[in-house]
Every structure is written in structure tokens, then in C-alpha cells.
Amino acid sequence: xxxxxxxxxxxxxxxxxxxxxxxxxxxxxxxxxxxxxxxxxxxxxxxxxxxxxxxxxxxxxxxxxxxxxxxxxxxxxxxxxxxxxxxxxxxxxxxxxxxxxxxxxxxxxxxxxxxxxxxxxxxxxxxxxxxxxxxxxxxxxxxxxxxxxxxxxxxxxxxxxxxxxxxxxxxxxxxxxxxxxxxxxxxxxxxxxxxxxxxxxxxxxxxxxxxxxxxxxxxxxxxxxxxxxxxxxxxxxxxxxxxxxxxxxxxxxxxxxxxxxxxxxxxxxxxxxxxxxxxxxxxxxxxxxxxxxxxxxxxxxxxxxxxxxxxxxxxxxxxxxxxxxxxxxxxxxxxxxxxxxxxxxxxxxxxxxxxxxxxxxxxxxxxxxxxxxxxxxxxxxxxxxxxxxxxxxxxxxxxxxxxxxxxxxxxxxxxxxxxxxxxxxxxxxxxxxxxxxxxxxxxxxxxxxxxxxxxxxxxxxxxxxxxxxxxxxxxxxxxxxxxxxx
Numbered sequence: 001x002x003x004x005x006x007x008x009x010x011x012x013x014x015x016x017x018x019x020x021x022x023x024x025x026x027x028x029x030x031x032x033x034x035x036x037x038x039x040x041x042x043x044x045x046x047x048x049x050x051x052x053x054x055x056x057x058x059x060x061x062x063x064x065x066x067x068x069x070x071x072x073x074x075x076x077x078x079x080x081x082x083x084x085x086x087x088x089x090x091x092x093x094x095x096x097x098x099x100x101x102x103x104x105x106x107x108x109x110x111x112x113x114x115x116x117x118x119x120x121x122x123x124x125x126x127x128x129x130x131x132x133x134x135x136x137x138x139x140x141x142x143x144x145x146x147x148x149x150x151x152x153x154x155x156x157x158x159x160x161x162x163x164x165x166x167x168x169x170x171x172x173x174x175x176x177x178x179x180x181x182x183x184x185x186x187x188x189x190x191x192x193x194x195x196x197x198x199x200x201x202x203x204x205x206x207x208x209x210x211x212x213x214x215x216x217x218x219x220x221x222x223x224x225x226x227x228x229x230x231x232x233x234x235x236x237x238x239x240x241x242x243x244x245x246x247x248x249x250x251x252x253x254x255x256x257x258x259x260x261x262x263x264x265x266x267x268x269x270x271x272x273x274x275x276x277x278x279x280x281x282x283x284x285x286x287x288x289x290x291x292x293x294x295x296x297x298x299x300x301x302x303x304x305x306x307x308x309x310x311x312x313x314x315x316x317x318x319x320x321x322x323x324x325x326x327x328x329x330x331x332x333x334x335x336x337x338x339x340x341x342x343x344x345x346x347x348x349x350x351x352x353x354x355x356x357x358x359x360x361x362x363x364x365x366x367x368x369x370x371x372x373x374x375x376x377x378x379x380x381x382x383x384x385x386x387x388x389x390x391x392x393x394x395x396x397x398x399x400x401x402x403x404x405x406x407x408x409x410x411x412x413x414x415x416x417x418x419x420x421x422x423x424x425x426x427x428x429x430x431x432x433x434x435x436x437x438x439x440x441x442x443x444x445x446x447x448x449x450x451x452x453x454x455x456x457x458x459x460x461x462x463x464x465x466x467x468x469x470x471x472x473x474x475x476x477x478x479x480x481x482x483x484x485x486x
Contacts, residue, residue: 066115069109069113069115070117070118070120070121072105072109073106073109073117073121073124073125074121074124076102076105076106076109077106077124077125077127077128079098079099079102080099080102080103080106080128080132080168081127081128081131081132082095082099082131083131083132083135083161084096084099084161084164085160085161086160086161087160096164099164100163100164100167103164103167103168103171104167106125106171107167107170107171107174110125110171110174110175110178111174113178116178116179116180116183117179119186122175122179122183122184122186122187123187125171125175126187126188128168129168129171129172130192130195132164132165132168133165133168133172133195133196133199134195134199137199137201137202138203140203140247140249159202159203159204159206159207162204162206162207165207165210166206166210169207169210169211169213169214172214173210173213173214173217176214176217176218176221177217181221181222181223181224184222185222185224188218188222188225190225190228193218193225193228193229193232194232196211196214196215197215197229197232197233197236197254199211199250200236200248200249200250200251200253200254201248201249201250202249202250203249208249208250208253209253211250211253212253212256212257215229215257216257216260219257219261230261230276233254233257233258234276234280236248236251236254237251237254237280237284238279238280240287241280241283241284241286241287247289251284251289251292251293252292252293252295252296255284255293255296255297255299255300256296258300259296259299259300259303262300262303262304262307263303265307267307267308268308269304269307269308273304274304274308274311277301277304277311277314277315278314278318281297281300281301281304282301282314282315282318282319282321282322283318283322284297285297285318285319285322285334286322288327288330290330290333291329291330291333294333294337298333298337298340301315301337301341302340302341302344305341305344305345306344309344309345309346310346310348310349312341312342312344312345312346312349312353313345313346313349313352313353315341316338316341316342316345316353316356316357317353317356319334319337319338319341320356320357320360323360328367328369328371328372331364331367331369331372331375332371332372332375335361335364335372335375335376335379336375338357338361338379339379339382339385342357342382342384342385342388343382343384345388347388347391350387350388350391350392351391351392353388354388354389354391354392354395354396355392355395355396355399357388358389358396358399358400359399361376361379362376362399362400362402362403363403364376365377365403365404365407365416365420366403366406366407366411368411368412370413370415370416373407373411373413373416373419374415374416374419377416377419377420377422377423378419380423380426380427386430390430393431393434394434397427397431397434397435397438398438398441398442400427401427401435401438401439401442402438402442404420404423404424405439405442407420408420408421408424
């Protein structure tokens with residue numbers, strides 16, 4: 001009761017203060033108890049003790065873990081930096097296996113690490129990458145890789161060092177994924193990129209595939225290197241096009257990278273990109289090894305035409321300029337590519353390219369190679385191609401009629417003759433009156449040609465008769481001279 005009176009009744013200043021303090025304690029007894037218990041739990045917790053112990057030292061647990069990772073990486077780098085050719089009998093297989101084990105350990109550390117590496121670690125790792133990747137490539141064993149199309153049996157020649165290089169590429173790729181490009185700029189410079197692109201000459205398809213993935217990653221993340229990478233790849237293409245007897249296994253892989261680059265171009269296209277089409281992509285139709293990378297090349301060209309249909313005329317004229325003379329396989333590929341280009345070309349350019357394009361197709365359907373002739377005839381089944389030709393039918397049809405009539409009379413293949421007859425009937429139904437005029441004109445030209453041939457033969461007969469008469473007279477004179485001398 002006394003306590004209640006002290007809290008509720010009027011008191012002196014000191015008693016009043018005491019009453020307030022007791023009232024406050026009664027108002028929150030649970031809160032004080034809970035805070036006290038929590039404090040006791042925290043004090044008795046072993047985790048708290050460990051954190052105190054860590055704080056009492058100079059570093060944190062994360063710092064100690066990172067230091068141990070760095071020390072382990074530094075211990076692995078010397079073993080991983082030794083390069084083995086796998087061709088030298090003095091190389092120890094056990095040492096090669098040891099290096100592979102160390103590379104796997106290094107890859108595991110980089111995968112599991114959740115912190116960024118410092119400059120010393122990155123410098124050591126990139127020195128190891130350069131020592132493994134930038135090595136002299138062996139000379140080409142066969143030229144079939146550069147002449148024939150992609151064929152696993154002919155192209156697949158895995159490198160003996162791939163068991164190591166595969167892990168090296170994985171390490172490189174992991175670093176690109178988890179490290180800020182600005183931090184790697186010191187190590188991935190222009191010289192590094194040029195050396196990286198030079199590795200596309202490797203005959204190992206697995207290595208080229210890994211290179212392609214790494215270059216894709218660098219181009220997408222290192223935006224400040226995009227212009228330089230495009231220029232460096234262009235230098236590789238131009239060296240391959242214009243240097244004699246040059247073999248390069250990675251042109252198709254580089255074109256795959258360019259395909260994704262072109263796909264990201266904005267419209268309207270920059271003049272720099274249009275120059276790449278005219279100065280690099282179109283001349284790439286010229287080398288004799290075009291079959292090996294034609295699929296990727298055709299995709300790049302079609303991407304340009306899709307983005308700017310007005311470039312179709314430039315593409316067609318450029319391909320006709322580099323048309324092969326004796327390579328039938330290239331002719332078949334180029335006919336198919338031209339057919340695809342025509343389907344996406346700007347109709348305003350139909351009339352300008354109709355005559356040169358149909359003239360070349362007519363030469364193809366007159367080819368003695370049945371595959372080329374049949375492919376040239378199949379083009380007329382394409383509705384877009386026929387629509388293009390119809391824009392200049394007055395100029396195109398006489399050339400085509402002459403080629404088809406030649407096929408029907410002289411070609412050795414019955415299948416080619418049958419296809420020619422089908423195309424002839426289609427064109428006759430399309431332009432009957434014009435077709436008749438073309439046949440009449442062709443008959444007159446053939447008659448005039450026959451007349452010229454007969455005149456030429458008669459002239460040569462007269463020359464031969466005159467020469468024979470002269471020879472006879474000379475012989476008689478010689479006989480007279482000899483008889484008089486006797």
C-alpha cells in the first residue's frame with residue numbers, strides 16, 4: 001500500500017522522481033527481461049566468441065580465405081605455365097598429367113571463388129594463359145581443309161595438347177564471366193587480341209570453337225575494343241584473300257562471329273559497314289577454298305541485304321565479278337546464294353541486274369557439268385526470280401531462248417534436256433508472242449551464221465586451190481631446171 005501511495009499521491013520532488021522511475025520499471029518488465037536474456041545468449045554464443053577472436057586479430061575470415069586462395073593460385077601457376085608439345089619424347093607423361101591436375105585445381109578455385117582477384121593474381125593467371133595459348137602452330141598437314149566443305153572426317157584433327165588447352169580455355173572463360181572488363185583491360189590489350197585471332201589458323205576444330213566462344217564474350221563485354229576487333233578480323237580476311245597460296249582453317253569461324261555482329265547492326269547501316277561488305281565479304285567469294293566457309297559467308301551477306309535491300313544489286317554485281325571459270329562446286333553454291341539474294345533484293349533494282357544475272361544463269365545451264373546445268377535451270381522455278389526477269393523480259397528472253405535451244409540440240413544429258421523443255425514451256429506460256437519473235441530472230445541469226453560459215457569455207461577452198469596450183473607450178477619448174485642441168 002505504501003508503494004501504491006508513493007506512486008499515485010502527491011510527493012516531494014525527490015519522491016516524485018522515485019515514483020516515476022518505479023512506474024517506468026513496472027511498465028516494461030518483459031522488455032528488460034528479454035533484452036537481458038538476449039544479451040546473455042549473445043555473450044554465451046560460440047559464434048560470437050569466434051567473431052570476437054577474429055576482430056581481435058588484424059583481418060577478417062573472408063580476408064583470410066581470400067589470402068589462402070591467392071597463395072594456392074600462386075603455388076599452382078608455375079606448374080600450369082609449363083607448355084608441353086606432346087611430340088617431344090623427352091617430355092615426361094607424368095609431368096604432363098601433373099600439369100593437367102594442377103590446371104583442374106586452378107579452375108576449381110576460380111569457379112568457387114566469390115571475391116574478385118587482385119592485380120597480382122590476374123597478372124600471374126594471364127601470364128599462364130599467354131604461355132599456353134600463344135604458341136607456334138604446327139604446319140598444315142593437308143590442304144583439303146581449305147578446299148573441301150565442312151566434313152568431320154576430313155577436318156577433325158584434334159591437337160595432342162587439347163587435354164591441357166581445354167582447361168586453359170575454361171579458366172579464361174570463367175575469368176571473363178566473373179571479372180569486370182575494366183579490371184582486365186590491362187591484360188587483354190590490342191596485342192593480346194591479335195595473338196588470340198591468329199590462333200584461328202589452328203586445324204583443331206575444338207580449339208577454334210573455344211576461341212569463337214571467347215571472342216564472342218570479349219566482343220560483348222569489352223565494348224571499347226569492338227572497333228579494333230572488327231579491324232583485326234578484317235585484316236585476317238584480306239590477308240587470306242590477296243596473299244597467294246594462303247591456307248586458313250578459321251575463316252568460317254570468324255565469319256560466324258561476324259554474323260552475330262552484323263545481326264546487331266542498327267539501320268540505317270553506317271558507311272563503314274557497307275565498305276566491309278564490298279571490300280571484304282564479296283571478295284571472299286574469290287578464293288578456291290570458298291566451299292569450306294560458304295555457309296557462313298552467305299549468312300553474313302544475306303544479313304546485309306535483309307537490313308538494306310538496296311545492297312542487293314551491289315551483292316549480285318560483285319558475285320558475278322568473281323564468278324569461277326572451272327570450279328563446278330563453287331558455281332552450284334553461288335547459284336543458290338544468288339537465288340536467295342534475289343528473294344530479298346529491292347524491286348527497284350530488278351531491271352538493272354536482270355540482264356547480267358540471267359546471262360550468267362544461261363551460261364550455267366549450258367554447262368557440260370550436269371549438276372551446274374540442272375541448278376541453273378531450277379532457278380526458273382523461283383517465282384521471285386521470274387518476277388525479276390519479267391522486269392526486263394525484252395532484253396532477257398533472247399539470251400535465255402538462245403541458251404535453251406542450244407541445250408535441246410547439243411547437250412549430252414537427257415535430264416538436262418528434259419528440264420530445259422519444261423522451262424521452255426513455262427516461258428512460252430508467260431510471253432508467247434515475245435518467245436515466237438525470239439525464235440524467229442534466233443533462226444535468222446543461225447541462218448546468217450550458216451551463210452557466213454559457208455562463205456568462210458568457200459574462201460578457204462579457193463585459197464587451198466590457189467596454193468595447190470602454185471605448188472604444182474613450182475614443182476614443174478624445179479623438174480625442168482633439174483632436167484636441163486643434167
